[in-house]
Amino acid sequence: MIVDLRSDTVTKPTQGMLNAMFNAKVGDDVFGEDETVNSLEEKAASIFGMEAGIFCPSGTMTNQIAIKCFTKPMDELIADQTAHVYRYEGGGIAFNSAVSTRLLNGDRGILSADMIAPEINAENVHYPNTSLVVLENTVNRGGGSCYKLSQIEPIARLCQEKGLKLHLDGARIFNALVTTGDKAIDYGKYFDGISVCLSKGLGAPVGSVFLADKETIKYARRVRKVFGGGMRQAGFLAAAGIFALEHHVNRLKDDHNHAQLLATELKKYNWVKSVMPVETNIIVFETIQSATNIVDKFANYGIKALSTGSNTVRFVLHMDITADQIDHTIKSLKLI
Ligand SMILES: *Cc1c(COP(=O)(O)O)cnc(C)c1O
Numbered sequence: 001m002i003v004d005l006r007s008d009t010v011t012k013p014t015q016g017m018l019n020a021m022f023n024a025k026v027g028d029d030v031f032g033e034d035e036t037v038n039s040l041e042e043k044a045a046s047i048f049g050m051e052a053g054i055f056c057p058s059g060t061m062t063n064q065i066a067i068k069c070f071t072k073p074m075d076e077l078i079a080d081q082t083a084h085v086y087r088y089e090g091g092g093i094a095f096n097s098a099v100s101t102r103l104l105n106g107d108r109g110i111l112s113a114d115m116i117a118p119e120i121n122a123e124n125v126h127y128p129n130t131s132l133v134v135l136e137n138t139v140n141r142g143g144g145s146c147y148k149l150s151q152i153e154p155i156a157r158l159c160q161e162k163g164l165k166l167h168l169d170g171a172r173i174f175n176a177l178v179t180t181g182d183k184a185i186d187y188g189k190y191f192d193g194i195s196v197c198l199s200k201g202l203g204a205p206v207g208s209v210f211l212a213d214k215e216t217i218k219y220a221r222r223v224r225k226v227f228g229g230g231m232r233q234a235g236f237l238a239a240a241g242i243f244a245l246e247h248h249v250n251r252l253k254d255d256h257n258h259a260q261l262l263a264t265e266l267k268k269y270n271w272v273k274s275v276m277p278v279e280t281n282i283i284v285f286e287t288i289q290s291a292t293n294i295v296d297k298f299a300n301y302g303i304k305a306l307s308t309g310s311n312t313v314r315f316v317l318h319m320d321i322t323a324d325q326i327d328h329t330i331k332s333l334k335l336i
Contacts, residue, residue, distance in 0.1 A: 001302050001324075001325065001328050002302045002304065003302055003303045003304065003321065003325040003328060003329050004304045004320070004321075005303060005304060005305050005314075005315040005316055005317070005321070005329070006304050006305060006306045006314075006316065007306070007316050007318075008172075008200045008201045008255075008281060008316045008317070008318035009199060009200060010318065010320065011203040011318050011319050011320045012205075012320065013203070013204070013205050013240060014203070016243065016247065017203070017204070017240050017243045017244070017247075020239045020240065020242065020243040021236050021237070021239045021240050021243075022236075023239070024036045024235045024236050024238070024239035025235060026233040026234075026235035026236060027233065027235070028232050028233065029055070029230070029231055029232060029233070029234045029235070030225070030230045030231070030232060034232075034233060034234055034235040034238070035235065036235030036236075036238045036239050036242070037055050037234050037235050037238040039238075039242065040053075040055055040209065040238040040239075040241045040242050040245075041053035041054060041055055041209060043242060043245060044196060044209040044211060044241075044245065045209075045211050047184050047185065047245065048184050048185065048187045048188050048194055048196070048211050049184075049185040049186065049187060049188025049189065050187075050188045050191075050194060050211035050212060050213070051212070051213045051214045051217070052211070052212065052213065052214045052216075052217035053209045053210065053211045053212075053217065054209065054210050054217050054220045054221060054224060055207060055208075055209050055231075055234060055237075055238055055241070056207065056208050056209070056210060056224060056229050057206060057207065057208075057229050057231065058199075058206075058207075058208055059084075059169070059171045059195055059197040059199075059200075059208040060088075060089045060090075060092065061208065061224070061227055061229050062195035062196075062208040062209065062210035063084070063085050063089060063092075063134075063167075063169050063195050064085075064089060064092045064093075064096050064097075064227065065210055065220050065223045065224055065227065065229075066134075066167045066193040066195060066210055066212070066220075067085065067092075067093055067096065067097045067099065067132065067134070067167070068096055068097050068223045069193065069212070069216050069219055069220055069223065070131065070132045070165035070167060070192060070193060070216075071097050071099045071131050071132050071165075072129075072131070073097065073098035073099070074098065074099075074128055074129065075097075075099050075100075075128060075129045075130070075131040075132070076099060076100045076101065076102055076121065076127075076128035076129065076130050076131070077093065077099055077100075077101055077102070077130070077131065077132040077133065077134055078101075078102045078104065078116055078119055078120070078130060078132070078133045078134070078164075079101060079102075079103060079104070079133070079134040079135075079136075080103065080104055080105075080106040080109045080110075080111055080135075080136065080139070081103040081104065081105055081106075082106070082108075082109040082136075082139060082140070082141035082142060083103075083109070083134060083136055083169070084136055084140055084141075084169055084171065085134050085136075085169055086101050086103065087141070088140075096227070099128075099132075100128050102119050102130070104116065104119060106139075106142075107145075108139060108142035108143060108145040108276070108277075109136060109139030109140075109141060109142030109145055110139065110142065110145055110146075110147055110151070111133075111135060111155065112151065112154070112155070113154040113155045113157070113158040116133060116155060116158060117158055120162050120164065130162075130164060131164055131165060132164060132165045132166075132167060133155065133159055133164055133165070133166050133167070134167045134168075134169060135147065135152065135155065135166070135167070135168055135169070136168075136169040136170075136171070137152075137168060137169075137170055137172070137173055137176045138172040138173075138175050138176045138179075138279070138280050138282070140171070140172070140282070141284075141308070142276075143276035143277065143278065143279075143282050143283065143284035143314075144172070144175065144259075144278065144279055144280035144281055144282030144283075144284075145276075145277070145279055145280075146175070146176035146179055146180055146279050146280060147176065147180075148180045148182060149180070149182040149186055149187070149190070152190050153190060155190075156189075156190035156191070165192040165193070166190065166191050166192050166193075167191065167192060167193040167194070167195070168187065168191045168193065168194045168195065169195050170187075170194050170195055170196045170197075171195065171196075171197040171200055171208075172197070172200055172201055172280065172281070173187075173194070173196055174196075174201060174202065174249050174252055175201055175252055175255075175256070175280040175281055176280065178249075178252045178253050178256060178280070179256065179279050179280050188211075192212060192213075192216070193210060193211065193212045193216065194210070194211040194212070195208055195209070195210050195211075196208060196209050196211065198240070198241040198244050198245075200318075201248070201252055201255060201281060201318060201319070202241075202244035202245065202248045202249070203244055203248050203318070203319045203320075204237070204240040204241045204243070204244040205237070205240055206237045206240070207237050207238065207240070207241050209241070248319060251319065252281065254319075255280075255281040255317035255318055255319065255321070256280055256281055256317070258281075258317045258321060258323075258326050259278050259280065259281050259282065259283050259315070259317045260278055261326060261330070262283055262315060262317075262326065262329060262330070263275050263278040263283050263285075265330050265333050266283070266285050266333065268333075269333060269336065270288070271287060271288050271289060271294065271336060272285050272286070272287060272288075273285075273286040273287060273288050273311070274286045281316060281317040281318065282314065282315070282316050282317075283314065283315040283316075283317075284308060284312055284313070284314050285312065285313055285315075286311050286312055287311050287312070287313055288311075289311075290310060290311065291307030291308070291309060291310060291311050291312055291313050292307050294307075294313055294336070295307050295313060297336050298332070298336070301328075301332035301335065302328070302332075303328075303329055303332055
């Protein structure tokens, strides 16, 4: 048995999703004529209380478009030091937007208004102009830690007072919503931009949407074209996204339950030094031996995991992990 816990990006489309893709009505989306893409963009925007959306090939692209829309060259953005936009987007902040990055030390990636306020540069020719704050929810490197909306509200107020834009890297926003019980519709009140991945926990094969006001999305279409992300009959992919939004949100709680089960098991073993608090579908744990050593041992039992540091290993739960696979994993942990 193979149990692939490396990432929630490894899922394959279900039969229902494939049927939806196969039956999609499509057109040339660069001409704005793909009705399935248009309806995905409208649907995602309305879920989050935003005016408009744009469908893109990846979450990296939606984040990079957001940064391009919300900054000018020579500006600075503020993000946590674990932020995906900084660590895992290939230096795109500097390359695409000519913007510098001020990194903060959040609590497992979670920032507060008090942490951000002193890092906003005063008006002075020496200092880059701080124009954007990027939050991530859930925080990937925080072990799937999440913000409650009540924690976001003071940050949004600060950004408004200081004239900064606020962008959400919501690659796993639905995982956060399932845990916090906050409502997606309320997010639109606080963020200028929201990026949502359809190909993580929601199980679509490709795609992310960037949500914002109409003006910003109009400009984002120009930026997407420049980045090479203007797709043609993309409705076949958008159909998978619509299917995911309609059928795969409520089931995320199963992934979270599986994560809790595995975390409880991991804590029993002396080769595990510590397990980060598990809030959603990600488990990050510290090992006594080197992480690559442990990952190799897992592989002997068909369990695929990622080492995320010299002594840290990550499991990510997702919709292709069955109860049987969880049983197999629990049995295998005993043999490590
Ligand atoms: C996966 C991910 C993204 C986007 O990644 P793509 O692979 O480009 O779709 C963005 N932010 C976070 C936190 C992620 O985990």
